[in-house]
Amino acid sequence: MILNRFGRMQAVGIFLVFVFGVALVSAQQPDASAVIRGVDAAVHARTDHVASYTVTEHYAVFRGKDETHAAAEMTVRTTYRRESGKSYEVLAESGSGLVRKYGLLPLLEHEKQVNLPSNREAGFFTSANYEMQVKPGTERVDGRDCFVIAIHPKRKAPNLIEGTLWVDEKDYTIVQIAGTSSSSPSLWTNPAHVERHYMNLNGFGMATRARAVTESFLIGRFTVTIDYQNYQIQVQP
Numbered sequence: 189m190i191l192n193r194f195g196r197m198q199a200v201g202i203f204l205v206f207v208f209g210v211a212l213v214s215a216q217q218p219d220a221s222a223v224i225r226g227v228d229a230a231v232h233a234r235t236d237h238v239a240s241y242t243v244t245e246h247y248a249v250f251r252g253k254d255e256t257h258a259a260a261e262m263t264v265r266t267t268y269r270r271e272s273g274k275s276y277e278v279l280a281e282s283g284s285g286l287v288r289k290y291g292l293l294p295l296l297e298h299e300k301q302v303n304l305p306s307n308r309e310a311g312f313f314t315s316a317n318y319e320m321q322v323k324p325g326t327e328r329v330d331g332r333d334c335f336v337i338a339i340h341p342k343r344k345a346p347n348l349i350e351g352t353l354w355v356d357e358k359d360y361t362i363v364q365i366a367g368t369s370s371s372s373p374s375l376w377t378n379p380a381h382v383e384r385h386y387m388n389l390n391g392f393g394m395a396t397r398a399r400a401v402t403e404s405f406l407i408g409r410f411t412v413t414i415d416y417q418n419y420q421i422q423v424q425p
Contacts, residue, residue, distance in 0.1 A: 218357075220322040223335050226360035227353075228314045234361075234392040235308070240269045241394075241421040244279070247295070249287050250411040260287035264296065273303040295412070302347050311347045313362060318342060320353075329354045329364050330385060344371040349382055361393035362386045378403045390421055 243266050248258040260283030264276045276296050281288055302311050310317065319340040326333045334354040341348035351367015363386055369379040380402040386393040398414040 218322055218324075218326075218335055220320075223322045223337070223355070223360070224315050224320050227320070227337070227355050227362075228316075230355070230360040230362070230393065231312050231314050235270070235312075237423050237425065238268075238270065238392055239422045239424045240267070241419055242267050243394075243416050243420075244418045246415045246417070247292050248413045249283070249291055250413075252409050255411055255413075258283055260284045260292060262288060262292050268303070271305065273305060273308070274300050276300075291410070291412075298346075310345070313339065313353055313365070317348060326357055327354065330387075332363050333357045334363050335360075339367070341370045345369075346371055346379075351382075356388065359388070359391070361388050361391075363393070372402075389419055390423055392421075392423075394419055394421075 245264050245266050247262045247264070249260045250257070251259045261281065262278060263280040264278050267275050267277075269275075301307060319342060321338040321340075323336040323338065325336075327336050328334070333356070335357050337353040337355065338351075339353050340350060346369050348370045349365060349367040350370050351365065353362065354364040355361060356363055364384065366383045368381050372379045380400040382398070382400045384398040385396050387396050388394075395414075395416050397416065399411065401409065401411045403409050
């Protein structure tokens with residue numbers, strides 16, 4: 189009798205462990221479709237409500253594995269207007285004139301092109317441009333708890349990334365991106381490995397720093413870093 193009662197209690201205990209274990213696992217599995225919808229909404233909210241902004245961007249180019257001594261540097265004031273895109277004013281520059289002319293200036297021109305109103309949406313980190321797979325659990329990045337999403341571009345383009353997207357679990361704004369560009373912008377270089385970090389500013393994800401590394405069989409390894417400071421944002425309801 190005592191053994192039977194003990195057996196029943198043991199069975200109940202195992203059942204409760206199973207139930208709570210399943211509940212715990214379920215709690216750790218984010219609703220993938222809800223997360224993806226949240227990311228899409230956060231990205232579009234930024235475009236819909238940020239009318240304009242200015243930011244100071246500092247570019248540095250490094251050759252080989254030396255990321256201490258920049259081959260060239262440039263500081264620019266970037267102005268974004270929703271109706272027209274981006275424009276740049278060079279505030280300071282130093283180092284190799286060739287690197288600035290054939291490296292940094294084409295980079296700024298590329299940014300102008302991809303941010304034109306007619307091109308902008310094609311580069312969004314949304315489900316329209318990417319297959320997205322939400323991974324279990326969360327990770328802490330830059331002090332924020334994030335959902336982790338594997339992203340696979342639906343087409344190849346230099347500004348579309350094959351890699352990982354981290355978004356804030358509370359508001360789905362982008363926190364970090366890391367991966368490799370899905371195609372190269374030039375026949376002379378390999379696709380770049382890219383990493384970009386964001387902060388939440390006025391409720392929107394705005395870049396704070398970026399790093400891209402590429403290899404060329406002609407000129408070897410190049411690394412470009414960008415630091416973003418002094419945002420001034422105009423938001424419209």
